[in-house]
Amino acid sequence: MIRINENYNLLQGSYLFSEVNKRVKAYQEKNTGRKIIRLGIGDVTQPLSPSVIAGMKRGVEDMASAASFKGYGPDQGYDFLREAICDADFQSHGINIGSDEIFITTGAKEDTANIQELFAQDIRIAIPDPVYPVYVDSNVMAGRSGAFTDGRYRNFVYLDCNERNHFTPSLPSEPVDLIYLCFPNNPTGQVATKEELKKWVDYARKNRALILFDAAYEAFIRDPGIPHSIYEIEGAREVAIEFRSLSKTAGFTGTRCAYTMIPRDLMAWDAAGNPHSLNQFWFRRQSTKFNGTAYVIQRAAEQVFSSKGKEESRAIIDYYLGNAKLISEGIKSQGWNFSGGTNSPYIWFKTPDGLNSWEFFDRLLSECQVVGTPGAGFGKCGEGYFRLSSFGSRENVQEAMERILQVKF
Amino acid sequence: MIRINENYNLLQGSYLFSEVNKRVKAYQEKNTGRKIIRLGIGDVTQPLSPSVIAGMKRGVEDMASAASFKGYGPDQGYDFLREAICDADFQSHGINIGSDEIFITTGAKEDTANIQELFAQDIRIAIPDPVYPVYVDSNVMAGRSGAFTDGRYRNFVYLDCNERNHFTPSLPSEPVDLIYLCFPNNPTGQVATKEELKKWVDYARKNRALILFDAAYEAFIRDPGIPHSIYEIEGAREVAIEFRSLSKTAGFTGTRCAYTMIPRDLMAWDAAGNPHSLNQFWFRRQSTKFNGTAYVIQRAAEQVFSSKGKEESRAIIDYYLGNAKLISEGIKSQGWNFSGGTNSPYIWFKTPDGLNSWEFFDRLLSECQVVGTPGAGFGKCGEGYFRLSSFGSRENVQEAMERILQVKF
Numbered sequence: 001m002i003r004i005n006e007n008y009n010l011l012q013g014s015y016l017f018s019e020v021n022k023r024v025k026a027y028q029e030k031n032t033g034r035k036i037i038r039l040g041i042g043d044v045t046q047p048l049s050p051s052v053i054a055g056m057k058r059g060v061e062d063m064a065s066a067a068s069f070k071g072y073g074p075d076q077g078y079d080f081l082r083e084a085i086c087d088a089d090f091q092s093h094g095i096n097i098g099s100d101e102i103f104i105t106t107g108a109k110e111d112t113a114n115i116q117e118l119f120a121q122d123i124r125i126a127i128p129d130p131v132y133p134v135y136v137d138s139n140v141m142a143g144r145s146g147a148f149t150d151g152r153y154r155n156f157v158y159l160d161c162n163e164r165n166h167f168t169p170s171l172p173s174e175p176v177d178l179i180y181l182c183f184p185n186n187p188t189g190q191v192a193t194k195e196e197l198k199k200w201v202d203y204a205r206k207n208r209a210l211i212l213f214d215a216a217y218e219a220f221i222r223d224p225g226i227p228h229s230i231y232e233i234e235g236a237r238e239v240a241i242e243f244r245s246l247s248k249t250a251g252f253t254g255t256r257c258a259y260t261m262i263p264r265d266l267m268a269w270d271a272a273g274n275p276h277s278l279n280q281f282w283f284r285r286q287s288t289k290f291n292g293t294a295y296v297i298q299r300a301a302e303q304v305f306s307s308k309g310k311e312e313s314r315a316i317i318d319y320y321l322g323n324a325k326l327i328s329e330g331i332k333s334q335g336w337n338f339s340g341g342t343n344s345p346y347i348w349f350k351t352p353d354g355l356n357s358w359e360f361f362d363r364l365l366s367e368c369q370v371v372g373t374p375g376a377g378f379g380k381c382g383e384g385y386f387r388l389s390s391f392g393s394r395e396n397v398q399e400a401m402e403r404i405l406q407v408k409f
Numbered sequence: 410m411i412r413i414n415e416n417y418n419l420l421q422g423s424y425l426f427s428e429v430n431k432r433v434k435a436y437q438e439k440n441t442g443r444k445i446i447r448l449g450i451g452d453v454t455q456p457l458s459p460s461v462i463a464g465m466k467r468g469v470e471d472m473a474s475a476a477s478f479k480g481y482g483p484d485q486g487y488d489f490l491r492e493a494i495c496d497a498d499f500q501s502h503g504i505n506i507g508s509d510e511i512f513i514t515t516g517a518k519e520d521t522a523n524i525q526e527l528f529a530q531d532i533r534i535a536i537p538d539p540v541y542p543v544y545v546d547s548n549v550m551a552g553r554s555g556a557f558t559d560g561r562y563r564n565f566v567y568l569d570c571n572e573r574n575h576f577t578p579s580l581p582s583e584p585v586d587l588i589y590l591c592f593p594n595n596p597t598g599q600v601a602t603k604e605e606l607k608k609w610v611d612y613a614r615k616n617r618a619l620i621l622f623d624a625a626y627e628a629f630i631r632d633p634g635i636p637h638s639i640y641e642i643e644g645a646r647e648v649a650i651e652f653r654s655l656s657k658t659a660g661f662t663g664t665r666c667a668y669t670m671i672p673r674d675l676m677a678w679d680a681a682g683n684p685h686s687l688n689q690f691w692f693r694r695q696s697t698k699f700n701g702t703a704y705v706i707q708r709a710a711e712q713v714f715s716s717k718g719k720e721e722s723r724a725i726i727d728y729y730l731g732n733a734k735l736i737s738e739g740i741k742s743q744g745w746n747f748s749g750g751t752n753s754p755y756i757w758f759k760t761p762d763g764l765n766s767w768e769f770f771d772r773l774l775s776e777c778q779v780v781g782t783p784g785a786g787f788g789k790c791g792e793g794y795f796r797l798s799s800f801g802s803r804e805n806v807q808e809a810m811e812r813i814l815q816v817k818f
Contacts, residue, residue, distance in 0.1 A: 002586045002619040003529035004677045004685050008693060018696055043480035053473045056705070060469060063664065064462045066802070070663040071452035075427075106515055106700075113698035117550065120412035137697045141526065177411045210411040254479040254704045255472065268413045276413050284417060287427055288546045289522035291515075294706055295663045296465070393475070 007143045010153070016133050016377035017041050020361075027365055037400040039327070039388045040371040042186070042345065044251045046319060046393075049312035051303040052250060059299030070295040075287040077104025077259070081298045081305075085259055088305035089244070095231045101263050101279060103286060104293050104301075108216045108245035108258040112180075113138040114289075115212060115241065115260075118281045119178060119268065126176040128159045128169045130187050130378030130385070132214070135180045151380040160381050161188060167339050167348070168196060171203050179204065181230075182214035184221060187378045187387040188348040189340015191226045197233045204239035210268065210278075211240040216258075219249040219317050221343045237263040241278070248345060248391075250304040250313045257293055257301040320345050323390035323397040330401035331388075334409075345390045348375070352409040360386050360409075368403040416552045419562070425542050425786035426450045429770075436774055446809040448736070448797045449780040451595070451754065453660045455728060455802075458721035460712040461659060468708030479704040484696040486513025486668070490707045490714075494668055497714035498653070504640045510672050510688060512695060513702050513710075517625045517654035517667040522547040523698075524621060524650065524669075525587075527690045528677065532586040537568045537578045539596050539787030539794070541623070544589045560789040569790050570597060576748050576757070577605060580612050588613065590639075591623035593630060596787045596796040597757040598749015600635045606642045613648035619677065619687075620649040625667075628658040628726050630752045646672040650687070657754060657800075659713040659722045666702055666710040729754050732799035732806040739810035740797075743818075754799045757784070761818040769795050769818075777812040 013019060020040055028036065048056070062068040076082070082099040090097035105111050113134050125144060127135055129152075136156070139145060146154030157176050159169035167188040169181075181200060183192040204211050213230040221228055230240045242261040246252035262282050267275035293301075303309040321342075328341030331349050338349035351360040357374030364370050364386075375385030390397065422428060429449055437445065457465070471477040485491070491508040499506040514520050522543050534553060536544055538561075545565070548554060555563030566585050568578035576597040578590075590609060592601040613620050622639040630637055639649045651670040655661035671691050676684035702710075712718040730751075737750030740758050747758035760769040766783030773779050773795075784794030799806065 001617040002677045003532055004679055004687075004690060005527055005529055006679055008527075008685075008690055009679070011693065041481065045475065045478065045480065047475050047478040048472045050473075053469060056469050056472075057466070060462060060465050063457045063465075064459075066454065066456050069454065069456040069660075071454065071660075072450065072662045106703075109700045110698060118414055118417075120414055121552075123412055134697060141694070141697070143530075208410040251478075251480075253481045254701070256700065256703045268411045270413055270415050270418070278413075281413060281417055284420065285550070288543060288550070289519060291518045291665065292663075294515075294665045294703060296705065297703055 005141065007141050007145070010140050010145055010148055011137060012148060016373070019377070020371065020373060023361070024365065024371055034369045036369045036371060037392065037396045038371045039390075039392055039397070039400055040373045042248065042389045042391055043253050044248065044391045046251055046316050048251050048255065048300070049309060049316065051306055051309035051312055052300045055303030056296055056300035059296035062299070063296060073292040073295055073298070075290060075292050076283065077102070077293060078295070078298050081302050084302050084305040088310065090229070090231070093228070095229055096237065097231055097261055097263065101261055103260045103262065103282060104298060105258050105260060105290070106256040106293050108214065108243045108247065109134055111243050111258055111260045112212065112214060114285070115282075116142055116144070117285060118278060123177040124157060124175060125155070126157045126159055126172050126179045128161050128180065128182070129380055130161060130375060130382035131180065132182060132186050133378065158379070161190075162381055163337060163350070166190065168192065171199065175207060177209050179209055179211045180214070181211055182216070184217040184340075184344035186217065187346055187373065187375065187382065189344035189346040191221065191223070191343045193225065194227050194233060197227060197230055201230070201233045201236045201239055205235050208269070209239065211236075213240050213242045215242055216245040217248055217344060218244065219313065220321060220345055222321065223343050226343055231261070237265050239266070241266065246301055246304055249317070250309075251316060252301070255297060255300065257297050319394070320390045323392060323394060326397050326401055327388050327390055330405055334405065347388045347390070349386055351375075351384055351386050355409070357383055357386055363409070364404070367407050368400070370400045370403060414550065416550050416554070419549050419554055419557055420546060421557060425782070428786070429780065429782060432770070433774065433780055443778045445778045445780060446801065446805045447780045448799075448801055448806070448809055449782045451657065451798045451800055452662050453657065453800045455660055455725050457660050457664065457709070458718060458725065460715055460718035460721055461709045464712030465705055465709035468705035471708070472705060482701040482704055482707070484699060484701050485692060486511070486702060487704070487707050490711050493711050493714040497719065499638070499640070502637070504638055505646065506640055506670055506672065510670055512669045512671065512691060513707060514667050514669060514699070515665040515702050517623065517652045517656065518543055520652050520667055520669045521621065521623060523694070524691070525551055525553075526694060527687060528587060533566060533584060534564070535566045535568055535581050535585040535588045537570050537589065537591070538789055539570060539784060539791035540589065541591060541595050542787065567788070570599075571790055572746060572759070575599065577601065580608065584616060586618050588618055588620045589623070590620055591625070593626040593749075593753035595623075595626065596755055596782065596784065596791065598753035598755040600630065600632070600752045602634065603636050603642060606636060606639055610639070610642045610645045610648060614644050617678070618648065620645075622649050622651045624651055625654040626657055626753060627653065628722065629730060629754050631730065632752050635752055640670070646674050648675070650675065655710055655713055658726070659718075660725060661710070664706060664709065666706050728803070729799045732801060732803060735806050735810055736797050736799055739814055743814065756797045756799070758795055760784075760793055760795050764818070766792055766795055772818070773813070776816050777809065779809045779812060
């Protein structure tokens with residue numbers, strides 16, 4: 001008899017954004033009047049930039065004739081893209097990452113979900129709370145969570161983030177092997193200083209732990225003192241994998257291209273204490289289960305790193321940061337405590353009047369026709385909080401904030 | 410201390426095609442003279458068809474303006490593509506598959522590798538030998554294989570395919586829960602009749618087993634009596650998942666689009682005997698670990714199923730089948746036993762003169778500068794066999810066969 005992976009039954013409800021979409025759809029079916037404005041899921045609205053479109057078009061032309069046609073590409077991604085990334089994101093900032101340490105993929109969601117496959121079943125995992133649900137759910141599916149009781153999985157070490165610690169996790173008080181960090185943070189919008197990251201790198205080096213550093217939002221950093229990459233910290237090459245994505249940087253949410261850095265000196269150990277290269281392990285994983293990102297997408301992505309492409313992306317991010325400012329100002333004028341909104345596309349705030357996250361979600365939807373993301377969907381510490389994202393159009397963001405400011409919560 | 414998934418250490422060497430590429434590269438570096446002709450990996454050479462290119466271009470245009478821009482798409486794929494597939498591949502052939510049973514992805518390699526995540530750790534798995542290595546390696550990585558001794562993993566039930574049974578696996582003699590089947594077969598080129606498939610469907614229904622049916626090469630079937638889909642067999646909806654791909658059907662090896670069918674009536678059971686919908690399980694898996702196939706790729710794929718697109722694809726497949734005929738005739742004239750070459754892009758033959766597969770690979774490379782795939786890479790039963798694929802250009806296939814026929818093996 002074919003039996004299921006029973007770990008799936010430990011998952012809590014459906015994937016957060018599926019639940020959000022379900023509620024919005026149900027509301028829409030009953031109410032066909034005022035337009036709904038979505039500031040929920042972090043989905044961009046501005047088109048791909050002219051350079052990116054031009055790169056993609058040239059890629060399409062290549063696919064139209066036998067002489068330039070591309071079949072299977074390298075599993076790790078084309079050299080032209082890996083070298084462009086290496087130069088633009090790392091070498092030109094004095095960060096020591098080589099192109100052979102960069103893996104091109106179809107998304108940071110995919111990468112942060114798949115990376116856990118490389119590790120032993122019984123490692124101890126530290127997960128901030130609130131957190132991007134993919135880190136949690138992928139480990140639940142893999143059987144590492146234990147039972148879910150009182151809002152938490154038994155085997156995970158949660159790193160509470162709340163107003164008291166300015167949404168910045170503290171080092172775990174018990175030993176852990178794998179640590180998920182995300183800065184600028186999703187969902188809280190919080191950033192980390194070099195000192196903050198150094199604390200984690202030092203901890204990982206001392207304890208032979210591994211840091212999974214999600215830098216999907218690094219392009220939103222405008223403060224020159226805030227690190228964009230964990231590899232700006234000395235010793236991080238020995239203890240950290242970094243994830244980056246073009247989704248928010250260049251509007252690729254529907255175009256799908258991301259990249260993951262695994263330094264050659266990064267090791268994990270077998271039970272006998274022998275070191276193994278995680279770069280090689282990931283390459284084996286990818287060459288067995290993945291066949292590369294589409295050529296036309298890689299040609300589009302290449303242009304993100306051209307000098308014109310970089311300018312264009314920066315202008316789009318500035319536009320979203322302008323939205324973030326509008327949202328922060330509105331939230332502030334309501335008198336609600338918030339974090340994020342600068343160096344980050346997300347604004348994270350305490351729901352008013354003691355409403356829980358989903359109650360506030362429902363009221364915002366029914367009274368303002370604005371969709372946000374309930375903080376409780378990101379973890380126990382997210383209860384009583386709410387996330388708005390700045391990826392809408394300027395007009396929609398303005399209208400959404402006007403509607404919110406008119407309601408007495 | 411961060412520890413590795415030690416199951417990776419049970420993998421045998423590198424992924425087959427990585428090893429092939431390594432040997433070719435080493436040969437090239439030493440020999441810069443005669444051009445190398447690749448009939449190894451099943452990678453296509455003909456460009457995307459005009460309809461597909463036009464669809465992709467329209468998709469690119471959509472991404473260039475805010476009004477038509479697409480961010481995150483549905484995790485399961487856009488309705489326009491799922492409905493086009495549903496109609497062209499199933500409904501118009503009288504096969505009962507609904508569009509809500511179709512999941513769009515980036516490749517059948519990815520899907521056949523990921524699908525095992527849905528199942529319990531201790532299921533019994535039947536794997537034909539020779540076989541596409543991804544089925545084996547993905548289960549090894551997941552910890553289901555046991556030790557590797559004498560050319561085989563202890564916990565798998567191997568279904569031997571050889572000249573005696575015309576490369577058609579027999580039902581297992583011990584109980585199994587999960588069965589991998591691939592027709593037209595990679596690597597042997599063998600096809601299955603309805604009677605043959607019915608035997609498997611009946612077995613699965615009787616034993617509550619599940620069939621994973623890889624139909625990536627169905628478009629090469631020209632014999633009207635050969636089924637294209639397992640769902641042509643009565644009862645298959647209860648016991649089978651089917652994988653299809655545009656890689657070979659429409660030249661998408663470098664463009665990445667595939668689709669997997671999971672009927673709503675398909676169940677797997679928990680240890681307590683409760684049924685669970687695999688369609689729902691896979692949706693949960695995909696919505697957690699995947700963010701959809703790029704919009705422009707789905708727009709290109711849509712055109713594969715238009716009436717003009719279907720004609721164009723058929724013409725390209727006819728071209729490859731013409732290559733397959735040339736290869737088969739050459740192999741036949743050498744007096745080597747072979748299978749495939751009709752209804753299939755692959756020709757599978759016994760190596761001459763008692764050479765083992767890799768010895769023949771090396772001789773073919775050094776004496777003819779032709780790259781094929783050693784049968785041993787597909788399993789123990791593949792030792793002493795060799796695969797040639799018909800995806801080259803006509804000129805290259807002709808030249809390769811001339812070279813081969815000139816050598817006395």
